[in-house]
Amino acid sequence: MATQATKTPVVHEAHEVDTFHPPQKMLDKHPSKPHLSGLEDYQQLYKQSITEPDQFWGTKARELLSWSKDFQTVHTGTLTGGDNAWFLEGELNASYNCVDRHAATDPDRVAIIYEADEPNAGRNLTYSELLRQVCKTSWVLKQMGVKKGDTVAVYMPMIPEAIIALLAIIRIGAVHSVVFAGFSADSLRDRVIDAKSRVVITTDEGKRGGKLIGTKKIVDDALKQCPDVSHVLLYKRTGADVPFTQGRDWWWHDEVEKWPAYIPPEPMNSEDPLFLLYTSGSTGKPKGVMHTTAGYLLGAAMTGKYVFDIHDGDRYFCGGDVGWITGHTYVVYAPLLLGVSTVVFEGTPAYPNFSRYWEIIDKHQVTQFYVAPTALRLLKRAGDHFVNSKMAHLRVLGSVGEPIAAEVWKWYFEVVGKEEAQIVDTYWQTETGSNVITPLAGVTPTKPGSASLPFFGIEPAIIDPVSGEEIHGNDVEGVLAFKQPWPSMARTVYGAHKRYMDTYLNVYKGYYFTGDGAGRDHEGFYWIRGRVDDVVNVSGHRLSTAEIEAALIEHHAIAEAAVVGIADELTGQAVNAFVAIKDSNENSDVLRKEFIVQVRKSIGPFAAPKAVYIVPDLPKTRSGKIMRRILRKILAGEEDQLGDTSTLADPSVVEKIIAVVHEQR
Ligand code: 6R9
Numbered sequence: 001m002a003t004q005a006t007k008t009p010v011v012h013e014a015h016e017v018d019t020f021h022p023p024q025k026m027l028d029k030h031p032s033k034p035h036l037s038g039l040e041d042y043q044q045l046y047k048q049s050i051t052e053p054d055q056f057w058g059t060k061a062r063e064l065l066s067w068s069k070d071f072q073t074v075h076t077g078t079l080t081g082g083d084n085a086w087f088l089e090g091e092l093n094a095s096y097n098c099v100d101r102h103a104a105t106d107p108d109r110v111a112i113i114y115e116a117d118e119p120n121a122g123r124n125l126t127y128s129e130l131l132r133q134v135c136k137t138s139w140v141l142k143q144m145g146v147k148k149g150d151t152v153a154v155y156m157p158m159i160p161e162a163i164i165a166l167l168a169i170i171r172i173g174a175v176h177s178v179v180f181a182g183f184s185a186d187s188l189r190d191r192v193i194d195a196k197s198r199v200v201i202t203t204d205e206g207k208r209g210g211k212l213i214g215t216k217k218i219v220d221d222a223l224k225q226c227p228d229v230s231h232v233l234l235y236k237r238t239g240a241d242v243p244f245t246q247g248r249d250w251w252w253h254d255e256v257e258k259w260p261a262y263i264p265p266e267p268m269n270s271e272d273p274l275f276l277l278y279t280s281g282s283t284g285k286p287k288g289v290m291h292t293t294a295g296y297l298l299g300a301a302m303t304g305k306y307v308f309d310i311h312d313g314d315r316y317f318c319g320g321d322v323g324w325i326t327g328h329t330y331v332v333y334a335p336l337l338l339g340v341s342t343v344v345f346e347g348t349p350a351y352p353n354f355s356r357y358w359e360i361i362d363k364h365q366v367t368q369f370y371v372a373p374t375a376l377r378l379l380k381r382a383g384d385h386f387v388n389s390k391m392a393h394l395r396v397l398g399s400v401g402e403p404i405a406a407e408v409w410k411w412y413f414e415v416v417g418k419e420e421a422q423i424v425d426t427y428w429q430t431e432t433g434s435n436v437i438t439p440l441a442g443v444t445p446t447k448p449g450s451a452s453l454p455f456f457g458i459e460p461a462i463i464d465p466v467s468g469e470e471i472h473g474n475d476v477e478g479v480l481a482f483k484q485p486w487p488s489m490a491r492t493v494y495g496a497h498k499r500y501m502d503t504y505l506n507v508y509k510g511y512y513f514t515g516d517g518a519g520r521d522h523e524g525f526y527w528i529r530g531r532v533d534d535v536v537n538v539s540g541h542r543l544s545t546a547e548i549e550a551a552l553i554e555h556h557a558i559a560e561a562a563v564v565g566i567a568d569e570l571t572g573q574a575v576n577a578f579v580a581i582k583d584s585n586e587n588s589d590v591l592r593k594e595f596i597v598q599v600r601k602s603i604g605p606f607a608a609p610k611a612v613y614i615v616p617d618l619p620k621t622r623s624g625k626i627m628r629r630i631l632r633k634i635l636a637g638e639e640d641q642l643g644d645t646s647t648l649a650d651p652s653v654v655e656k657i658i659a660v661v662h663e664q665r
Contacts, residue, residue, distance in 0.1 A: 017449075020413070022442045025420040026395050034309050034442030042443050042453075049456035050484065057086070057298070057457065057487055064301040064337070065294065066101050067092045068267045077485065079512055082497070082505045084485040085271050086295040093265035094274055094293055095171035098336035099134055100265065103127040110341040113315065113364050114160045117207045117347040119356075125160055127339075130167070132261040133160075137168035137252075139259030144199050144231040144250075148173030148266055151276060153197035154322075155179050155188055155219055157206035158346045161235045161252065162322050163332055165201045170274060173266035177276040177288070180323025181206055181213065183604045185221035187286075191278050192226045194288055195494060200229055203237040209348040216242040270294035276494050277325055279430040280535060280544040281503055281515075288494030289430050297337060299434030299488025303455060304334030307424055308368045308396050309441040315393070317343035317361065318370040324541070325430040326400055330370055334434075349375050354382035355389070358416070362389040368441075370398035370426075372540035373408055377570055380411045387415050396441040399425045401540030402572045403528055409448035427451035427528050429514065430542070431504065433488030437526045450525045459483040462520050463508055465532065470511075479532055480518035481511035534628070536565030536573045541606050545628070548575060548609070551602035557581050557591055562618050562626045563609070566635045574610040575599075578631055578657070580617050588614045615660050617653045619645075630654060634661055 027033070036042050049056040054074040061071070071090025077083040102109060107128035114122040125133070146152055152169045154176055156162040162178075169176045177195040179188050192200065200223070206213035216234065220243055223229050232245070235252040274293045278286040304310045308330075316335040320326030335342035343364060349357050349371075357379070361369055376399070379386065397417050399409070404425055413423050423446060426438040436458045437451040444452050454460050461470045462478040471478050489512065493500040507513040517529035531537065534545040545563040552561035560580045568574035579595060581588075592612045600608045619630045633642050639658055645651050 017447050019445050019447055020423070021445045022422050023419055026422050027442065029393065029420065030395060030442070031311055031313060034440075035306055036440065036443045038443060039445065042440055046454070046456055050459050053457055053484065060302060061087055061090075061294065061298050061487075064305070065092060065297055066097055068096075071270060071294075075485070079483075079485055079505055080510050082492075082501045084489065084491065086298075086487045087270035090270045090294060091267040092270065092294060092297075093171065093173075093268055094297055094333075095134055095167045096265040097297060098167060098333065099127060099131045102336075102339040103131040106339070109339065111336065112160045112163060113341050113343045115343055115345045115347070115360050115364070116159075117210065117351070119352065119359070123160075130164070133164045133256070134167040134171055135261055135263045136256040136259050137164055138171045138263045140233065140250075140252075140255040141168055141174065141199065142172055142263075143255075143259075144233070146172060146174050146199055149175065149273070150199075151175045151177050151195040151197045153177050153179060153188075153192050153195065153200045155181055155200060155202045155215065156235070156322070157181050157203060157208065157213065157215065157237065158321060158327075158331075158344055159203070159235070159237060160344055161203075163344060165233075166275075166322070166332060171263065171265050173268055173272065175273045175275055177278075178323050178328070179278070180321060180604075181215060182321075182323070182606055184601055185218045186602050187604060188218065188222040189225050190285065191288075192222060192229060194278075194285075195276050196228065198228055199231045199233065201233045201235070203235045204242045205238040205240045207238060208346065209351040212238065212240070220245075268293050271491070273491075275328065277328065277430055279325075280542045280547055281533075286544075286547065287496065287499065287503075289490045290492045290494050291433055291488070292491050295487035295489070296433050297333065299432075299486070300329045300333035301337040303426075303434040303438070304330070304338050306440045306443075307426060307435050307438050307455070308334070308370070308398065310335065310338045310340055310368065312339065314340045314367040315343065315364050316340055316368045316370075317345070317364070317366040318398075319345060319349070319357065319375065320370070320372070320400070325433075326370070326372075329434050349379060350382075354379055354386040358387050358389040358391060361391045361394060365393045366391070367393050368396040368398065369394060370400060372401035373399055373404040374402065374539040374570070374572055376404070376408050376412055380408060380415075381570070384415050391416070391418070391421075394421045397421045397423050399423065400428070402537050403530060404449065406448040413448075422446070423448075425449070425451045427526070431490040432486075433490065436482070436486070437528070447525055450521070450527050452525050454526070457484065457486040460518075460520075460526060461511060462518060463511070468508055474520055474524055475522045477519040477529075478517070480514045480516045480526070480528070481508055482514070483511055485512070536563075536575060538565070538568075538573055538575060538606060539571045543575070543603070543607050547603065548577065548599055548607055551599045551607070552577060552579060552595055554602060555595055555598045557583065557586055558595070560618050560626075562628055562631055564628050564632050564635065566632065568610070575607065576631075576635055577609040577612045578615050578618060579612060581614055584616075611664070613657070613660050613664060615653070615657045617650065617656070619653050619657065620649050621647045622649045624649075631657070634658055
């Protein structure tokens with residue numbers, strides 16, 4: 001295939017879309033060459049991954065992972081049955097795969113490049129140092145009574161100890177449950193209780209964008225209602241004077257001093273749980289998505305290798321937080337499994353100024369960079385003059401978490417990458433474990449805004465949501481589902497397997513349902529349109545409208561609440577809330593502020609509504625269903641396109657809501 005940075009205009013849906021081939025300059029600066037020779041190579045391997053999955057995955061699992069006991073059966077189970085299991089009878093340890101094997105062959109190789117919130121305050125950790133730290137921390141956890149299969153909660157900022165904590169947990173066969181350190185005490189409490197965690201790992205404080213975050217205080221608040229938590233392991237990040245509960249709280253530095261620098265890794269069955277990660281769905285409380293050991297690790301290693309073109313000696317920088325799936329798979333697992341250096345960045349792209357990412361890339365000679373479009377939109381708006389670094393080693397620029405608009409894609413390619421790095425727009429989810437629709441760097445031609453083609457083992461289907469039938473052929477639109485199981489798919493929702501079945505596998509029998517709308521263009525490229533359920537995506541953070549509504553209703557003044565996501569220039573989507581209050585005599589300005597505080601307190605600051613409209617009533621059907629569609633139309637200024645409102649119990653509320661929205665804007 002052609003490898004020039006040529007742009008071939010092709011016609012798609014009556015408008016022109018440029019196709020970008022892997023830039024020649026990317027290949028020129030490559031330390032060797034991409035793992036595949038080109039698109040045909042991909043097509044051939046892809047075909048094998050679909051027609052002979054056992055052979056394909058069996059070979060890759062032995063190639064990329066180290067096993068203490070080989071597996072006999074590559075795969076059993078079906079999507080209909082919800083009982084998929086991979087690499088049965090096999091045994092391995094995730095921390096051994098991420099650390100020991102590299103520490104043994106090249107002890108001085110850098111594993112973690114810690115870029116602290118303050119520039120120049122960071123440090124590097126080699127693989128042998130990482131192994132020592134992980135082992136000591138494993139000892140500490142064991143002394144706290146953590147056993148194989150127990151879940152340990154981690155509530156930490158982006159510092160090396162967060163990664164050490166995860167690796168220490170899985171080394172002894174326990175399961176990590178990371179809670180994003182931007183979540184409130186109430187959210188942390190719910191997750192600790194649901195996962196039955198008895199040990200929590202945290203810091204005295206966090207530091208981000210020059211601001212201090214009272215991590216320990218939040219943990220203390222959360223634990224007031226978690227009587228089963230027996231131990232808190234506390235890493236001293238800032239040295240602040242924080243409350244300390246004798247007998248429950250333990251200082252990290254005091255404890256690790258006591259224990260030796262090696263502890264054998266616990267051999268785990270392939271299907272033993274590796275971690276839980278809570279994520280929002282369309283209804284109810286957040287779900288504890290469960291991933292298991294071998295399949296998840298293989299997905300991370302495979303996508304690291306092929307999507308990001310990781311080679312020995314690379315320095316990989318994913319800007320995601322370890323509190324989300326992107327941080328799990330692409331800050332921790334993919335780079336460490338492949339034995340390269342991973343940048344752990346504590347700060348924000350705006351501190352001390354908008355050049356921070358680009359300076360980090362220069363300083364550490366980063367080869368792959370991976371971030372969400374929301375950060376790119378912010379940086380693009382700040383101005384091109386902030387992008388004043390050479391970034392000479394950069395080969396791959398990844399995007400994740402939300403659709404990336406064509407003009408942001410082009411800015412990323414031209415201004416950040418100087419047309420010398422390939423953009424990979426990677427589509428995936430907490431539940432898929434690793435990238436599922438994505439270009440392979442150095443291999444796949446790309447179109448701005450399209451996540452391009454399926455990864456190995458992923459067989460996408462576009463389904464007509466009305467008939468439930470698969471739509472074959474190209475140039476089609478519908479909802480996105482997958483037809484075959486893949487190794488890194490989530491196995492269950494912790495303690496709620498029926499919910500797992502109903503959310504993902506029972507919607508369209510025989511398929512995994514993503515919850516996203518998508519199109520397949522005339523060349524078979526996929527275009528992700530966004531969620532079709534009640535999930536909103538704010539700055540790449542996944543939130544459910546139901547969750548925010550539940551938080552609002554906790555406020556004594558609120559009778560009813562309806563939350564919708566609307567398009568927002570900076571954050572992709574923004575949360576807007578409509579509330580009906582119990583007593584219309586209360587001061588609405590004061591109330592609106594209280595409602596926002598309520599959501600911040602109950603979920604976290606990132607979930608706070610951008611606007612709150614106090615309305616006399618919500619648009620409800622006679623059966624009591626809130627018609628959020630109408631609220632969305634009103635906010636979009638499409639009052640003339642409300643559609644059928646005849647099913648409303650009281651159609652006159654529509655005019656009243658329109659009046660409130662107009663008045664407040
Ligand atoms: C990895 C992650 C998953 C949802 C997903 C979709 C959206 C993710 C995307 C994308 C368009 C991309 N999403 N990647 N939309 N293009 N490249 O973000 O996981 O937090 O579980 O969110 O994010 O809507 O369904 P998660």
